[in-house]
Amino acid sequence: MAAWMNEYGDVAAHPSQDVDLDALAAAAADLRSRLRDNYPFHHPRYAAQMLKPPHPAAVIGYVTAMLVNPNNHALDGGPATAALEKDVVAQLAAMFGFPEAPRHLGHLTSSGTIANLEALFVARETHPGKAIAHSADAHYTHARMAHLLGIESVAVPSTADGTMDLDALEALLGAGRVGTVVATAGSTGLGAVDPVHEILAIARRHGVRVHVDAAYGGFFRLIADDRPDGIAAAPFLAISDCDSVVIDPHKHGLQPYGCGAVIFRDPGVAQHYLHDSPYTYFTSDDLHLGEISIECSRAGAAAAALWLTLRLLPLTPDGLGAVLRPGRRAALDWARRIEESDELRLFQPPQLDIVTYLPARDRLSEVDAVSAAVMAAGMARPPADSLFLATYGVDAAALAARGHPVEADVPTGRILRSVLMKPESEAAVPWLHEQLLGLL
Amino acid sequence: MAAWMNEYGDVAAHPSQDVDLDALAAAAADLRSRLRDNYPFHHPRYAAQMLKPPHPAAVIGYVTAMLVNPNNHALDGGPATAALEKDVVAQLAAMFGFPEAPRHLGHLTSSGTIANLEALFVARETHPGKAIAHSADAHYTHARMAHLLGIESVAVPSTADGTMDLDALEALLGAGRVGTVVATAGSTGLGAVDPVHEILAIARRHGVRVHVDAAYGGFFRLIADDRPDGIAAAPFLAISDCDSVVIDPHKHGLQPYGCGAVIFRDPGVAQHYLHDSPYTYFTSDDLHLGEISIECSRAGAAAAALWLTLRLLPLTPDGLGAVLRPGRRAALDWARRIEESDELRLFQPPQLDIVTYLPARDRLSEVDAVSAAVMAAGMARPPADSLFLATYGVDAAALAARGHPVEADVPTGRILRSVLMKPESEAAVPWLHEQLLGLL
Known part of the structure; x- marks a missing residue:
């Protein structure tokens, strides 16, 4: 990027930002020392929480873009990384079997929480006054975000394998107060995968929306092949017919935090996001990602990191699936x-x-x-x-x-x-x- | 970090994550080429939106921690970076004149939007059923987040300098339906600073909460000294008596995106965040930042970057103020x-x-x-x-x-x-x- 930066001509750095290099080295050494109070996420000795370092390609992509520091809110802040974001979201949508853009709508978020918040927000707007149902084993963020949104949330009992009890769901939806079911594929506690295909069938009979929280499990779509070292196919294949899905590239996508994503099957939900601002969105009439996102400033670097990673480890069984x-x-x-x-x-x-x-x-x-x-x-x-x-x-x-x-x-x-x-x-x-x- | 990692013993990298180095070099070159479709945020020729590259110390801090990839949600995911986060939040709170921890409550967020969402969420919980007032020139996120939270929002007219009209505010608060006023210091459009000190006085007379959106202007507190090359002191000095404040280190704090922060004057608001999870918060009874944050996974790297930067450019008039x-x-x-x-x-x-x-x-x-x-x-x-x-x-x-x-x-x-x-x-x-x- 230095060559590109230099095209704009030399600029003398202002002395106020100068720091003593010995002091920087000492402070950086202090930081490294403090970071030793950590867990060895990189090592197989660490068989605990869902943490691991990013892939080197993700680091290279993140740092390269971070040196420019684009903001994917508006094309005025990050035209190049906004294009990369649209590209990787299209790849994620294709992995789930969604129709090609513009026949889906999606964007990156800084986390799965915000991605799920957006999905539940759209659920509220499309089914006003109705409750959200999720399994008792779903991530606690659903109950929490429902509270934030002022929506009632209902925990459907789980079966003995940690997935949603379908009889309980059927009975609940029959009562008519639920507008959206959240299916979890898979749960962050047990890695349990709700039967998305069966939930979808039940929900459709009752005219109920289906959102899939695949923040943790989404990339398992790549090995959802019923093979001995794969996983059960049916729940993941059914995502293509659901209304929205959330996936966290910062979990199995080899990315650093924060990189989540939300994708909607119906691009028309963009209407719920629309707003205007007196000082952005001016350089182009193309879609500014801030127009379809509740977050404003967002790191373009996250899109660059994911894009570079997927160039080398594509969303195929032999790529990231391996x-x-x-x-x-x-x-x-x-x-x-x-x-x-x-x-x-x-x-x-x-x-x-x-x-x-x-x-x-x-x-x-x-x-x-x-x-x-x-x-x-x-x-x-x-x-x-x-x-x-x-x-x-x-x-x-x-x-x-x-x-x-x-x-x-x-x-x-x-x-x-x-x-x-x-x-x-x-x-x-x-x-x-x-x-x-x-x-x- | 390599030395620390090696203490856990060698580990043969699994070949599935190997990538061809020539392919990596080619893809990285393609990324750099695509990033040329950007604006020269680093150069004074760029006198447009609020964008600039991070300080080298922030880059070093971010990358160092990103290689470990800690998650500041729970101490189980990032004990070291959670400690760094508590440290930098304390520095931000001190800059605003808030009492020392534990007599304030705060944390980093991935953006100013989320920080403001949390502040308005707490506003809703503490003043249920009441509206939010903000100036007509406030960031559009307030009306949007109020809609998300199911709260009425009221735009108070602006005066000819782009700040909140105090007579209009007085009249509005007299009507009794507003529970919280958002004061903007300063606006992202014009850089206009609401008279926080006067808004606070009016709000207190009516028993109304005051939140300060200092996402853009917060660090100007360091030069709020009424000097010819400083800014007006009174609005910024009054923040210490307000109920909450939001500041974005990824704006004037020399950080890469995403780094916001929200700080509450009353640590008791933690009660509105409380929740439990069956599989986190186990390694320690100390405060896990996820317990006081609506976001779950959050980059520990953001805290490390800010911490290292503030070691070299502290929150003083001669440090970051310069x-x-x-x-x-x-x-x-x-x-x-x-x-x-x-x-x-x-x-x-x-x-x-x-x-x-x-x-x-x-x-x-x-x-x-x-x-x-x-x-x-x-x-x-x-x-x-x-x-x-x-x-x-x-x-x-x-x-x-x-x-x-x-x-x-x-x-x-x-x-x-x-x-x-x-x-x-x-x-x-x-x-x-x-x-x-x-x-x-």
């Missing part, structure tokens, strides 16, 4: 080892790449105490010997429903949970399992 | 030159670093046509000879109120507008003005 498959195999392999062990129980079979498991104990208080102790002990080890796991809160009823009867001597307790979203996790499963057993 | 003062002087100097010219008229005196001006013409249609032509002609020149200006929509009444009688032969028209937020603008004003005259 990055997801090892994590899926890792989850299946670890689940099998856990099932075969005496010391551990598999909470439920993994549907994506998240494994949940618990120490074999008779009382919930013991399950909780041992889980917490194992998590703490793994993290307390020296780095080269460490193991990082996460926990997940359950009650005895949720355990019993999955065939793990425990005495409910406390209302809730923690079990263990591992998100295996790094392809490196696959090779690590044998020692992940062995180290886990050693910590029990 | 970066703002040249832009202020540039605006005053250019305004004087425009006033002394025959071909141009100054729309209104600049209160911050934004200058608005128009070609001397008798009819609004001519003002509009010449303004648009000047903007287009400046951008059409070769880079080394270019000039980038922005436009701003007005009507004849707004012009007449400021002493520029024009014939209202069209309902609205464009005038010219320049945000001089780069310190390099100061040295450039003579040729900015000369080139502008050459384009008329």
Whole structure:
């Protein structure tokens, strides 16, 4: 970019922004030192929350654009990165089987929360006065954003595999107060995938809108092929007929935070966003992304990072799909080892790449105490010997429903949970399992 | 960070994420080529919208943390960057004169829009059923976010300097339906600063909450000293007694997008955010920032970038304040030159670093046509000879109120507008003005 910048002629940097280079080096060293108080998201030892570093291509794309600092709000602020954003959103829409632009409407957001907020906002505007239904295992943001929007939200009970109970949904929609169902594909806790195809059929019978929260699971569309190391196809294939979908490239899309996306099947929902501003949108009559987004300033760098990444790892089974498959195999392999062990129980079979498991104990208080102790002990080890796991809160009823009867001597307790979203996790499963057993 | 990463032991990268280095180089070159379709935000030739590149310290801080990719939602995702976020928010709160933590509550957001949404959400929760008032010149996000929140919003007329009309406010608050007033310091269009101190006095008499949208102008607090190259002190000093304030470090804080912030004077508003999640917030009982934020995943890198920048350019008149003062002087100097010219008229005196001006013409249609032509002609020149200006929509009444009688032969028209937020603008004003005259 330096050559491009220089075309505009030299400019003497103003001294007010000068900093002492030794002071900068010292402060940067201090920052690096402070960042050591972190978890090794990059390493297979980290088998805890849904975190991993971005792909180098994403870093290169992000930094290249960040040096210019375009704002994708208006074409006046970022014509080049707005074009890149339209390109990557079209790729995401195509992955879900949506018709080509302009027969869909979508944009990037800074997070899945904001993407879901926009989807629920459009749901409210298209079905005014009606409630939002989501499963009890859906991300808590739905209830929270519904509250923000002044919409009633209803939690549909979950089945024993953590997905929406269809009989309960049918009964709820029959009562007529719900305007939109949120299907989760898959849940951020358990990686459970709601039966989107069946939810869609029920919703359509009742004239109800369907939004799919695929913030976590969306990229699994690339390996939704019913193969042994793939995942169930039907729920993901049905997304193409739903009204809106949210996906977070900063989860399985190899991007740094914040990069979410929302896509609507009907481009006509743009009417709910329309507004005008006295000082933007002037350089062009083309679509300014700020006209179809509730956020204003947004980093063009996020679009550049995703665009460059998808150039190298396209949204195909052999491209980005090949990055997801090892994590899926890792989850299946670890689940099998856990099932075969005496010391551990598999909470439920993994549907994506998240494994949940618990120490074999008779009382919930013991399950909780041992889980917490194992998590703490793994993290307390020296780095080269460490193991990082996460926990997940359950009650005895949720355990019993999955065939793990425990005495409910406390209302809730923690079990263990591992998100295996790094392809490196696959090779690590044998020692992940062995180290886990050693910590029990 | 590589040394820290290596402490956890070698890990063979999975081949699915490998990319051909020649293909990466070619794609990155293509990205750089596409980014040439941009505006030279870095150069004083760019005297248009509020855009400029981040400070190198911000880039270093952002990239360093991005390589780890922490998530400031929960301490489980980013303990180090959450600590940095608490540190920088404390610095911002101190700049506004708020009491020390824990006697305020605040966090970073991905944008000013979300920061303002949170402030209005808390306003709704604390004053249920009441409307939001803002000036007619306030950012359009307030009316939009009020609609999102299901709150009535009322635009208070602006005076001839683009600030809130206090008599109109007094009358409105007397009617009793408003629960919160948004004071703008300063407006993103004109850089006009509402009289926060007077608004606060009126609001307090009526038991009304005061939120200050200082997304654009907040850092001017550092030079709010009534000096010739500073700005009026009273509105900014009064922020310390208001209920909440929003500031965007990605505007005058030298940060890349997206970095906003919201700060509440009463830490008790945390109750409106509270929620629980079955799988986060486990590693610590300390405050997880996701517990007091409506966003979930958020880039820890944004906090690291701001922290490193403020280490080198602290929130003092001699630190970051010295970066703002040249832009202020540039605006005053250019305004004087425009006033002394025959071909141009100054729309209104600049209160911050934004200058608005128009070609001397008798009819609004001519003002509009010449303004648009000047903007287009400046951008059409070769880079080394270019000039980038922005436009701003007005009507004849707004012009007449400021002493520029024009014939209202069209309902609205464009005038010219320049945000001089780069310190390099100061040295450039003579040729900015000369080139502008050459384009008329």
